[in-house]
Amino acid sequence: MAVIPLVLAVTGSTAAQAAPATPAPTVDYVVIVGVPGLRWEDVSAQQTPTLWAMAERGSIGSLSVQSADQPTCPLDGWVTLGAGNRALWSAAPAAPPNPDNSSGACPDVPVDIERPDGIGAFLPDQRNVVRHNQERLPYGAVPGALAESVRCTVAVGTGAAVGAARPFGRVDRYEPQLPQNAADLLDECVLTMVGVGAVAATEPAARQAQARAADALLARVLAARPPESLVIVAGVSDTDDARRLHVVVAEGPGWERGWLTSASTGRDGYLQLVDLAPTALTATGRALPENVFSGHPARSVPGRPEKLDVAVTQPADADREAGAQRRIASWFFGVLAAVQFALAVAVVPLLRRARMPSAPVVSSSPRFGFHGLVRRASRSARPQPLAVPRPVVNVIEVLLVAAALAIPAALVADAVPWWRTDHPGLLFAAVTLALLAAGTAAVRLTPAYRQTLGPLAMVAAIAAVVVAADVVTGARLQLNGVAGYSALTGGRYAGLGRVGLGVLVAGTLLVAGxxxxxxxxxWRPYVVGIVGGAGVLLAGSPYLGADAVGAIALTAGVGIAAVISTGGWLTFSRLAWATLAGLVVTAGFALLDLSRPDAERDRLGRFLTALGDGTGGRAVQRAAASSVGALDSPLTVLALVGAVLVWFALLRPWGGLKRLFGIYPAIRAAMAGIATAAVIGGVLGGSGLDVAGAVAALTVPMAALASMRVLDHASDRTHPPVAPPSIEVVQPGADPVSGSDQRHEQGGGVRLAAKVLPWNPVDGAINT
Structure with a gap:
């Protein structure tokens, strides 16, 4: 029954189709100029006039240089460029780490280059590099795959030799430095790689000098370039542990005045380092090797501002934001985990004292006088705990609301450009606290706050609306956002991230409940199915959330929540309905993803393709490695703190959560669905406990607050309570209550009648 809304959600996600991109005309030559460490802040019309003029004519973007490790040092960047896949230059024992390096700079690793014939070169360590990447790393990279896909290559400089070497170590044409007359050299092969030096200094003056030197060599390359050629300038790596976004410029026929993008990023103005290899082959009209490259060909899209000085502010700003996000995200989630742990410690004694002794009982026995009304205090064999002062409870409740709204507030805070200031952390904290105070006050001052489920419903609705609005408007708040994802990691550049998925799952299912x-x-299964189906559509549509795995996880949660929303246990028939919903929606998303071009497929489509061609084992290995690597995240602490509080406190007989579930079966169903979706999303998405941590940050504080509320009413009688009596004169004859023919005293009499006060099961209070 709840399958229908979910199927409609999948069908609706296929309605919009992106217009196919017009391919650029092919060229005869491709020249890749690598400048490790080059960032957009180093580029200007005064300091780098050649690169500036090239950027005015061509297309520009931000380059993420993620390799198989972090940071990406120069040799790692060059070998990743040549592999078209995440790789490492690990030629031990020829490249040992430098134990004296304490500055965070990449070590200066020597590369053994032999020149047996004086024309080409040979890298004896290349076989070890290939073996290391094939046997010890989960990416399946083949260093030299780009060179192996063309007839011959030219390399100028040590780094370029690493990128242009074939898998067995041969470099077809090699020069250690760019010759004065380079025209004949660049015209010799279809693919040329040139290293023009690095921009690695930390002092501004020294960086400017290095950028000017690289720009001068670039001018010589452009002067000697062959006709009908595509020249790509790329900051191919970091130079220290300060990971940043780097420069990428493409200039040639069909690459005029646009933004660079690719299917691997799905975001205008962003490329990955692994995209350069397929770009070089596609630009020359060559087919890509199967199951070798992880990147996708770049293309130029319109929309760039006409003035270059205005256009370059966007990638430069993105670089500053990504760098600041990396530093601030860790302490934000660390502080949030510490606050939620402190609240968990504070909530436990409140839960144990929340259930007060029963109220006095009304007795109508005639032996207590004419009116038959006495109040008899209940007695207990053991002393009752002292009540917690109401102001303390109110403060804890408000803090729980604020803790649950922390991630949505941090997401909205990225609408303010806090990263442009000298103290970005302080401004981000100030903006987030201001938004948090406003959101908490809005929840607290709403009349529905007094109801048991009022705070839970409002917080869940705010969280779901914030994430949904961001996804619908292009996920600009999540990109490089503290509560989003970073372009530096190379994992996601558009759509729904791990934290956003967790918040969307929790908010959607709690609102549905x-x-x-x-x-x-x-009607409850239909309500859950409709609300959950909207969330599935938002997460799984390739033009919105673009997260098929997240949509499948949310589908499983919605299915479980729908079938038990009416109460009772998860029987076999209910589990069958939920499984059917999951299979139908999963099949729908799989068919949708597989129907798209290879370059545009999501993780689900790529995984199914890998299963079909026999490389699914590496995909599973990458997901497992990603999950293990994500366990050091503060979100893991949030997940563990939430699990401990739920299991060892809220689910105890005195914890209140079981009572909450008994009174509100739809809330029990929603939380069961949330737990299911969090586990599936983390396992299939390779995100460890990140999704569960985001779920716990929202769900656990609200579960604790709702449990405190139901315990506060735990002494209210669940059977109809007795009201003050009303006196009714009864004439001799039939008893008007029992209907029997029993007689009262001769001459009439007096009887007591009680009025029934109904109990409202929605807000857990007595209607008076």
């Missing part, structure tokens, strides 16, 4: 609780039981 609160709405379902307000309708009659037979």
């Amino acid at each position: 609160c709405l379902a609780q307000r309708v009659r039981r037979p």
Whole structure:
């Protein structure tokens, strides 16, 4: 029954189709100029006039240089460029680490280059590099795959030799330095790689000098370039542990005045280092080797500002934001984990004291007088705990609301350019706290806050709306955002990230549970299915969330929540319905993803393709390695703190969560679905406990607050309570209550009648 909305969600996600991109005309030559460490802040019309003029004519973007390790040092960048896949230059024992390096700079690793014939070169360590990448790393990179795909290559400089070497170590044409007359050299082969030096200094003056020197060599390359050629200038690596985005410029026929992008990023103005190899082959009209490259060909798209000085502010700003995000995200989630741990410690004693002794009981026995009304205090064999002062409870409740809204507030805070200031961390903290205070006040001052489920419903709705609005408008808040994902990691550049998925899952299912609780039981599965289907569409549409794995995880959660939203256990028939929903939606997303071009497929389509061609083992290995690597995230701490609080406190007999689930079965269903989706999303997405951590940050504080609320009413009688009596004169005859023919005293009498006060199961309070 709940399958129908989910199927409609998958069908609706296929409605929009992107217009096919017009391919650029092919060229005869490709020249790749590598400048390790070059960033957009180093480029200007005064300091680098050649590169500036080239950028005015061509297309520009930000380059993410993620290799098989971090940071990407120069040799790692060059070998990744030549492999078209994440790789490492590991030629031990020829490249040992420098134990004296404490500055964070990349070590100066010597490369053994032999020149047996004086024309080409031979790298004896290349076989060890290939073996290391094939046997010890999960990416399946083949160093030299780009060179092996063309007839011959030219390399100028040590780094370029590493990038242009074939898998067995041969460099077809090699020069250690760019000759004065380089025209004949660049015209010799279809692919040329040139190293023009690095920009590695930390002092501004020294960086400017290095950038000017590289620009001078670039001028000589452009002067000697062959006709009908594509020249790509790329900052192929970092030079220290300060990971940054780097320069990429493409200039040639069909690459005029645009933004660079590719299917691997899905974001205008962004490329990955692994995209350069397929770009070089596609530009020359050559077919890509199968199952070798992980990148996709770049293309130029319109939309760049006419003035270059305005255009370059965007990649330069993105670089500053990405660098600041890396530093601030760690302490933000670390502080959030510490705050939630402190709140967990504070909530436990409140839960144990929240259930107060029963209220006095009304007795109508005639032996207590004419009115028959006495109040008899309940007695307990053991002393009752002292009540927690109401102001303390109110403060804890407000803090729980604020803790649950922390991630949505941090997401909205990225609408303010805090990274442009001299103290970005302080400004981000100030903006986030201001938004957090506003959101918490809005929840607190709403009349629905007094209801048991009021805070939970409002917080969940705010969180879901924030993530949904960001995804619909292009996910600009998540890109390089503190509560989003970083372009430096090379994992995602558009759509829904790990944290966003967790918040969307929790918000969507909690809203669905609160709405379902307000309708009659037979309608609850449909309410959950409709609300959850909207979330699945948002997450899985390739033009919105673009996360098929997240959509599948949310589908499983929605299916579980729908079938148990009416109460009871997860029986076999209910599990069958939920499994059917999951299979139908998963098949729908799989067919949708497989119907798209290879370059535009999401993780699900790429994984299914890998299974078909026999490389699925590496895909599983990469996902496992990614999950293990994500375990050192502060989000893991959030997940563990939430699990401990739920298992060892909220689910205890005194914890209140079981009572909450008994009174509100739709909320129990929603939280069961949330747990299911968090586990599946983390396992299939290779994100470890990141999704579960984001889920816990929102769900656990609200579960604790709702549990405190139901415990506060735990002494309310669940059977109809007795009201103050009303006096009714009864004439001799039939008893009007029992209907029997029993007689009262001769001459009439007096009887007590009680009024029934209904109990409202929605807000857990007595309607008076």
